[in-house]
Structure formats: structure tokens, C-alpha cells
Amino acid sequence: MRASVVSGTSYESSKRSCVQPHAMISSLCCYVGHARGSPMKNASPEEKKLGFRIHALVFVPTMIVLLIINIVIGAPYWVLWVLLGWGIGLLSHWWFVLGPGAGKARPT
Numbered sequence: 357m358r359a360s361v362v363s364g365t366s367y368e369s370s371k372r373s374c375v376q377p378h379a380m381i382s383s384l385c386c387y388v389g390h391a392r393g394s395p396m397k398n399a400s401p402e403e404k405k406l407g408f409r410i411h412a413l414v415f416v417p418t419m420i421v422l423l424i425i426n427i428v429i430g431a432p433y434w435v436l437w438v439l440l441g442w443g444i445g446l447l448s449h450w451w452f453v454l455g456p457g458a459g460k461a462r463p464t
């Protein structure tokens with residue numbers, strides 16, 4: 357049995373505790389904790405879609421905050437580099453979860 361990220365509990369008991377999350381934050385924490393315990397290549401399509409949704413939901417507000425900070429600070433406009441780098445990561449995540457690359461699973 358694997359050790360859980362939750363102190364003092366087993367992986368299985370922490371997995372059971374995620375069945376009925378009390379808030380969105382706890383369900384995100386449960387998801388992240390389970391992702392650490394198993395490779396995402398073995399995740400179900402629903403888990404992969406959830407991972408992409410979380411990625412996109414974190415990307416948008418973070419980029420808005422960084423854009424506001426960069427506008428307040430002024431030139432040089434470094435936020436474009438963050439947008440480019442993280443945008444490529446988000447695009448590749450979409451490609452392999454929902455896009456053309458989603459159906460092409462590599463044999464293990």
C-alpha cells in the first residue's frame with residue numbers, strides 16, 4: 357500500500373475521503389494527490405479531461421493577474437513570455453486530451 361500525501365493516512369483511506377468532497381478546493385486537492393500516486397497515462401479519459409479543465413481554469417486567472425501586474429509596472433512587457441510558454445503547455449495538454457492526439461495512445 358502506498359503512502360498518502362495526507363499525513364498519517366494510507367492511500368486507500370485518503371482515496372475514500374475524496375468520494376464526497378466538501379468544497380471545490382478539497383476535490384482539487386484530492387485529484388492532485390491521486391495524480392501523484394499514479395501516472396496520468398493510466399488515467400481514465402474523464403480524469404484527463406478534469407486535469408485539462410483544472411489546467412485551463414488556473415491559466416486564465418493567473419494570466420489576468422500577471423497582465424495587470426505587468427501593465428501597472430510598465431515596460432518591459434515580460435508577461436508575453438509567460439503567456440507564450442504556458443500557452444504552449446496548455447495547447448499541448450489540449451492536443452493530447454481533447455484534440456487530434458487524444459485517440460493515439462502509445463503502447464506501454
